[in-house]
Amino acid sequence: MPSSLTTDVSSSNPLLRVKALCKHYVRGHVWKKRVSIQAINQVNFEIAAGHTLALVGTSGSGKSTVARCITRLERPETGHIWIEGTDIARLGSQELSPFRRSIQMIFQDPITSMNPRFSAAEVIEEPLLIQGRSRAERREIAEALIQDVALSPGWLDRSVMEFSGGQRQRLAIARALTLQPRLLVLDEALSGLDLSTQAQIANLLLDLQSKRCLTYLLISHEMGLVARMADTVAVMANGQIVESGDLEQVLTDPQHMETKNLLASVKVTELKLAAGAPS
Amino acid sequence: MNYLGRRLIRTVLLLVGVSVLCFLFTEMAPGSFFDDMRVNPQISPETIAMLRSHYGLDQPLIVRYGRWVKSALHADLGYSIAYNVPVAPLLWGRAQNTLLLSVTAMLLTWLIAVPLGVWTAARRGKALDKTTSIGVSLLVAIPEVVIAVALLAIAVRWRVLPIGGMKSEDLDGLPLWVRIKDIAEHMLLPVIVLTLVDSALVVRHVRAAVLEILEAPFVQATRGFGISRSRVLFRHVLPAAANPAISLFGLSLAGLLSGSLLVEVICGWPGLGPLILDATLSRDFYMVVGGIMVSTIFMLGGNLIADIVLTVIDPRIRTGAPDAL
Amino acid sequence: MRFKTKLLVAALVVVHFVLLFAGFIAPYDPAEQNRVLPYAPPSRLHFRDASGFHLRPFVYGLKLDLDGFTEDKNQVFPIHIFVRASRYKLLGFFETNWHLLGVSGSGRLVLLGTDGFGRDEFSRVLHGGQISVAAGIVATFDALLVGMMLGMLAGYYGGWVDESLMGAAELFLSLPWLYFLLGVRAFLPLHVSPARTFLLLTCVIGLIGWARPARLVRGIVASARSRNHVLAARGFGASDFYLLRRHIFPEIYGVLLTQATVLIPRYIAAEVALSFLGLGVNEPVASWGNMLSTLQQYSVLVSYAWLLAPACALVVTSVIYSLLADCLHSQLKFQSS
Numbered sequence: 001m002p003s004s005l006t007t008d009v010s011s012s013n014p015l016l017r018v019k020a021l022c023k024h025y026v027r028g029h030v031w032k033k034r035v036s037i038q039a040i041n042q043v044n045f046e047i048a049a050g051h052t053l054a055l056v057g058t059s060g061s062g063k064s065t066v067a068r069c070i071t072r073l074e075r076p077e078t079g080h081i082w083i084e085g086t087d088i089a090r091l092g093s094q095e096l097s098p099f100r101r102s103i104q105m106i107f108q109d110p111i112t113s114m115n116p117r118f119s120a121a122e123v124i125e126e127p128l129l130i131q132g133r134s135r136a137e138r139r140e141i142a143e144a145l146i147q148d149v150a151l152s153p154g155w156l157d158r159s160v161m162e163f164s165g166g167q168r169q170r171l172a173i174a175r176a177l178t179l180q181p182r183l184l185v186l187d188e189a190l191s192g193l194d195l196s197t198q199a200q201i202a203n204l205l206l207d208l209q210s211k212r213c214l215t216y217l218l219i220s221h222e223m224g225l226v227a228r229m230a231d232t233v234a235v236m237a238n239g240q241i242v243e244s245g246d247l248e249q250v251l252t253d254p255q256h257m258e259t260k261n262l263l264a265s266v267k268v269t270e271l272k273l274a275a276g277a278p279s
Numbered sequence: 280m281n282y283l284g285r286r287l288i289r290t291v292l293l294l295v296g297v298s299v300l301c302f303l304f305t306e307m308a309p310g311s312f313f314d315d316m317r318v319n320p321q322i323s324p325e326t327i328a329m330l331r332s333h334y335g336l337d338q339p340l341i342v343r344y345g346r347w348v349k350s351a352l353h354a355d356l357g358y359s360i361a362y363n364v365p366v367a368p369l370l371w372g373r374a375q376n377t378l379l380l381s382v383t384a385m386l387l388t389w390l391i392a393v394p395l396g397v398w399t400a401a402r403r404g405k406a407l408d409k410t411t412s413i414g415v416s417l418l419v420a421i422p423e424v425v426i427a428v429a430l431l432a433i434a435v436r437w438r439v440l441p442i443g444g445m446k447s448e449d450l451d452g453l454p455l456w457v458r459i460k461d462i463a464e465h466m467l468l469p470v471i472v473l474t475l476v477d478s479a480l481v482v483r484h485v486r487a488a489v490l491e492i493l494e495a496p497f498v499q500a501t502r503g504f505g506i507s508r509s510r511v512l513f514r515h516v517l518p519a520a521a522n523p524a525i526s527l528f529g530l531s532l533a534g535l536l537s538g539s540l541l542v543e544v545i546c547g548w549p550g551l552g553p554l555i556l557d558a559t560l561s562r563d564f565y566m567v568v569g570g571i572m573v574s575t576i577f578m579l580g581g582n583l584i585a586d587i588v589l590t591v592i593d594p595r596i597r598t599g600a601p602d603a604l
Numbered sequence: 605m606r607f608k609t610k611l612l613v614a615a616l617v618v619v620h621f622v623l624l625f626a627g628f629i630a631p632y633d634p635a636e637q638n639r640v641l642p643y644a645p646p647s648r649l650h651f652r653d654a655s656g657f658h659l660r661p662f663v664y665g666l667k668l669d670l671d672g673f674t675e676d677k678n679q680v681f682p683i684h685i686f687v688r689a690s691r692y693k694l695l696g697f698f699e700t701n702w703h704l705l706g707v708s709g710s711g712r713l714v715l716l717g718t719d720g721f722g723r724d725e726f727s728r729v730l731h732g733g734q735i736s737v738a739a740g741i742v743a744t745f746d747a748l749l750v751g752m753m754l755g756m757l758a759g760y761y762g763g764w765v766d767e768s769l770m771g772a773a774e775l776f777l778s779l780p781w782l783y784f785l786l787g788v789r790a791f792l793p794l795h796v797s798p799a800r801t802f803l804l805l806t807c808v809i810g811l812i813g814w815a816r817p818a819r820l821v822r823g824i825v826a827s828a829r830s831r832n833h834v835l836a837a838r839g840f841g842a843s844d845f846y847l848l849r850r851h852i853f854p855e856i857y858g859v860l861l862t863q864a865t866v867l868i869p870r871y872i873a874a875e876v877a878l879s880f881l882g883l884g885v886n887e888p889v890a891s892w893g894n895m896l897s898t899l900q901q902y903s904v905l906v907s908y909a910w911l912l913a914p915a916c917a918l919v920v921t922s923v924i925y926s927l928l929a930d931c932l933h934s935q936l937k938f939q940s941s
Binding site (some may be wrong): 293296300420421423425431432511541545546551567568570571578 | 774776779780781782783784786787789858869872873876877881882883893896899900902905906912914918919922923925926927930
């Protein structure tokens with residue numbers, strides 16, 4: 001169930017604001033011809049605090065690139081990324097450090113996003129370890145968080161390999177929450193899971209969102225999920241945003257071809273049902 | 280720029296790199312050919328200085344390198360200090376002998392090892408495979424020196440083959456086939472050693488490559504169609520195995536060239552090996568550098584030939600498809 | 605497979621242990637010459653003599669006459685355990701003169717015969733092994749250290765660092781290694797002290813041998829670097845050093861271990877080859893290589909078979925390492941699939 005906060009997209013103090021974001025990749029060696037691929041071009045959007053923006057599109061539309069730029073795993077050439085007022089688009093790694101805590105990402109594949117040699121505790125505690133917290137503190141936080149994601153603290157010392165896909169995503173969420181972020185980027189985070197697990201995790205996420213006042217950037221190609229979780233939707237194609245607006249509006253009255261194509265594969269009535277389903 | 284063109288340029292760059300490395304090492308070396316002479320009180324320092332400038336050893340490194348490159352392009356690799364003759368003809372003569380040995384060994388290896396590799400892969404787990412595996416493991420483990428010395432011991436003990444040298448004396452005037460037979464007899468021992476060592480490696484690689492292909496989905500599919508086993512082997516598996524086999528060619532040649540040095544010295548075959556060894560022991564600078572360059576040329580040449588053959592056989596490389604090399 | 609690995613490792617440990625304690629296990633000093641007994645055949649151990657069976661084995665004295673050596677039954681030398689004989693330094697710094705086995709008086713216990721100077725072959729094989737095997741291990745360590753560092757740099761940073769390092773690796777791999785080794789050796793002083801030769805040798809072999817491990821390490825690091833768990837850690841603000849240490853390094857030690865078992869016997873063989881050709885460790889220090897070089901004289905090769913002992917020792921060591929390398933290789937493949 002989308003949150004009942006204001007659905008006005010351009011509220012005066014958005015948590016995240018992105019303007020004119022561009023990123024290209026270069027392929028080729030030193031002596032071969034270099035080919036430049038424009039991944040995203042002039043992307044603009046905003047997310048208000050506590051809201052969920054869904055970024056949808058087919059594969060190759062540039063959604064993941066946006067995610068990586070926002071979390072600064074990549075560096076955009078031009079454009080601005082304002083987090084609570086500060087432009088982090090081209091900050092150096094030293095200056096970026098405090099902002100790393102504000103934005104965290106959950107990856108699509110729960111298998112590869114954690115080191116298979118780690119235990120659950122090590123996975124969850126890693127951000128704290130990197131930030132230099134003491135062992136006792138890390139353990140305490142890990143125990144609290146693992147319960148927040150509905151797993152037992154007795155499992156903290158088990159190897160990550162022993163957890164199922166859905167459970168590992170819960171661990172990933174716990175890990176992401178250790179630094180108390182404001183924004184979570186969910187990069188196809190539920191795509192690798194079966195439908196019932198998806199539903200469970202979606203519920204967990206919605207729950208955490210209201211409890212901790214989190215803001216989500218949901219990247220997905222599954223419209224059913226989008227209907228469940230998003231307040232606003234932006235549609236991407238070929239590296240640009242082609243349509244954006246409230247969830248209701250985009251679902252019932254799509255303007256752009258791309259949006260229509262995406263919706264064509266799902267029955268709108270089903271979506272409306274999902275949108276209206278209790279959380 | 281197509282693939283072969285790039286390979287060629289790479290080869291040339293590598294050759295240049297090797298020559299630079301050689302010269303750099305000599306610069307770092309604290310000794311020279313004339314060290315022994317220096318100790319001898321009968322030779323005055325002036326004579327030594329004159330000899331040095333005569334051979335151009337007193338020039339700075341860059342100058343020496345530049346002059347060497349210039350003359351190398353004219354196929355003149357400098358002067359041997361020990362033998363007092365130009366390096367190139369001496370090297371070339373010996374190089375031919377080494378080539379004869381290496382090429383024969385390589386041909387034999389491939390004649391024996393490739394079929395053996397394919398056969399043991401096809402009959403995996405059976406008696407032949409098991410015994411071959413053990414034999415191969417042993418051969419790979421035992422250092423070449425030991426194999427050479429052991430076979431030499433046997434040959435000497437039982438006087439089976441002529442030892443040392445390439446030809447017997449007094450053969451002029453005898454018909455060609457007698458002379459060839461004579462050379463072959465002299466060549467047999469070193470060739471056997473080299474073949475044994477190299478085949479072990481090749482058998483292993485070929486077997487692994489063929490096994491991998493046998494387990495590939497497309498082969499399983501053809502089996503499913505009911506195509507006979509040998510047809511599958513010849514029409515589908517072998518061509519696919521050609522790629523790794525030919526890539527191995529370059530590696531083989533490298534090992535063969537390095538290995539032949541030892542074998543030539545032990546068996547007394549007059550190839551590059553003993554020449555370079557003597558040059559090393561007497562610090563005959565230009566000879567050593569020339570020898571290294573020649574052997575490097577052989578190796579890189581071998582790799583290039585392998586690449587050419589590969590390009591002709593395997594279309595994926597020509598088109599630069601993503602899952603090629 | 606695990607059992608086989610353990611067995612091989614145990615065998616290797618035994619071999620290295622014996623070599624490490626060469627000074628103690630060898631009855632004689634390897635340089636001790638005895639001109640009275642050149643090319644003596646291996647001592648035959650006897651348990652039975654005219655007076656019956658003895659628990660303690662003994663050897664007879666040797667008489668040299670026109671046909672070679674014969675046993676002189678009048679001279680009986682029982683073998684004792686824990687004898688005092690020549691001084692040596694156990695493990696390099698602990699001076700003592702205890703030896704495991706020995707005979708008293710003018711007897712000689714030559715378990716593997718003697719060489720042309722009357723030196724005990726058994727002792728020389730043990731001491732020579734110390735040199736040859738140590739050379740192999742140190743050279744491997746050099747090559748792996750350099751290879752690992754350069755491979756990590758190339759794999760982690762990519763771009764031109766990667767291209768130039770891998771280009772250099774290809775250069776080094778294109779060299780016919782023995783020729784190059786000879787070449788490098790040529791430009792070093794011929795007559796250096798054995799200690800310095802040893803050091804030079806291992807450095808040079810390591811210098812040439814870094815390329816293959818570097819390529820392997822680079823491949824692993826390059827693929828590990830872009831894995832999501834590394835990216836995630838970067839997202840938490842991890843430094844390059846942390847990522848290399850915590851996430852990437854654990855991936856490479858499987859490869860390093862396998863490479864070590866492949867390279868050690870190869871470098872031992874390289875030292876043997878070089879010493880055989882007269883370019884490695886020189887007399888009077890024994891190494892398996894220079895011991896085998898006397899066999900280049902055909903007469904010696906044929907008549908005195910016991911002088912092949914260093915070759916046998918070399919083969920045994922190489923085979924154990926080689927089999928271990930195979931085991932580790934298949935274990936690694938099994939794990940990563």
